[in-house]
Amino acid sequence: MPAAEGLRATGLTVRIGPLTVLDGVDLLAPPGAVTGLVGPPGAGKTAFADAVTGLVRAAGTVRLDDADLTGAAPRVRARHGLARTFAAAAPFGSLTVRDNVRAAVEVHARTRPVAGRGWRDVRRRRRALRRASGATADALLARTGIAAHAGRAAAAVPLGTARLLDIARALAAGPRVLLLDDPSAGLPVPAARALEVLLRDLAAEGVAVLVADRDLDRVLGVCDTLYVLDRGRVVAAGPPARVRADPGVRAAFARR
Numbered sequence: 001m002p003a004a005e006g007l008r009a010t011g012l013t014v015r016i017g018p019l020t021v022l023d024g025v026d027l028l029a030p031p032g033a034v035t036g037l038v039g040p041p042g043a044g045k046t047a048f049a050d051a052v053t054g055l056v057r058a059a060g061t062v063r064l065d066d067a068d069l070t071g072a073a074p075r076v077r078a079r080h081g082l083a084r085t086f087a088a089a090a091p092f093g094s095l096t097v098r099d100n101v102r103a104a105v106e107v108h109a110r111t112r113p114v115a116g117r118g119w120r121d122v123r124r125r126r127r128a129l130r131r132a133s134g135a136t137a138d139a140l141l142a143r144t145g146i147a148a149h150a151g152r153a154a155a156a157v158p159l160g161t162a163r164l165l166d167i168a169r170a171l172a173a174g175p176r177v178l179l180l181d182d183p184s185a186g187l188p189v190p191a192a193r194a195l196e197v198l199l200r201d202l203a204a205e206g207v208a209v210l211v212a213d214r215d216l217d218r219v220l221g222v223c224d225t226l227y228v229l230d231r232g233r234v235v236a237a238g239p240p241a242r243v244r245a246d247p248g249v250r251a252a253f254a255r256r
């Protein structure tokens with residue numbers, strides 16, 4: 001198996017009580033591409049994201065490059081480079097936008113392995129990282145287009161800004177796979193366009209970007225490959241133009 005395959009889910013199945021909310025989903029999100037996971041409300045997109053990140057128990061396998069993450073704890077998956085955002089953005093409301101990102105930068109710096117021989121090396125490195133965290137946070141705020149909100153309390157910013165803040169915090173991990181749950185919902189059109197540019201840039205840098213969205217048309221222009229979920233199953237997958245023309249796909253969205 002090639003070392004940099006990206007994120008591969010095979011036969012991913014989630015059962016909640018008697019319900020099968022995700023049913024044998026196979027999906028590949030390769031590095032250097034934006035992959036879309038679309039489906040009407042209740043199709044299982046969040047269940048998929050939860051299963052991939054280890055937040056719910058799932059059958060099937062999850063691999064990231066050459067690592068088998070099946071059954072691994074969420075923090076182990078994160079350490080392997082898997083980062084995500086949530087449909088309901090959840091920053092630390094009492095902290096400023098900048099301090100939210102700064103906290104994320106410091107947390108990830110602390111969990112990264114440090115080259116060196118002893119605790120002195122670790123402490124020196126961590127002190128330096130803490131000093132640099134403000135500048136890193138500022139760069140991430142600029143990159144996600146929310147620098148103007150840096151000093152505001154996170155609880156007070158509009159939903160769209162809170163979503164972009166979530167993305168900035170996810171990027172603080174320097175992820176190899178970035179899984180975004182409904183990132184454009186609530187964004188005004190210019191911010192949604194800017195987000196598309198950011199996602200394409202991240203892919204160009206080699207990140208495997210995976211975008212879950214309930215609106216097919218919203219992600220058509222940004223994705224290289226689309227997977228369509230309906231009632232927990234992949235009902236179509238391929239290049240956006242082909243998927244869009246699939247009568248079964250239109251029917252899945254029309255039914256809801």
Ligand SMILES: Nc1ncnc2c1ncn2[C@@H]1O[C@H](COP(=O)(O)OP(=O)(O)OP(=O)(O)O)[C@@H](O)[C@H]1O
Pocket residue numbers: 016019021039040041042043044045046047048087213214
């Ligand atoms: N804790 C739960 N208990 C019972 N059913 C659940 C639970 N969580 C999810 N479901 C069901 O699982 C199915 C998939 O839900 P999921 O949230 O993954 O869909 P989604 O595609 O992300 O929808 P949306 O676009 O509305 O976010 C739905 O039918 C939902 O009602």
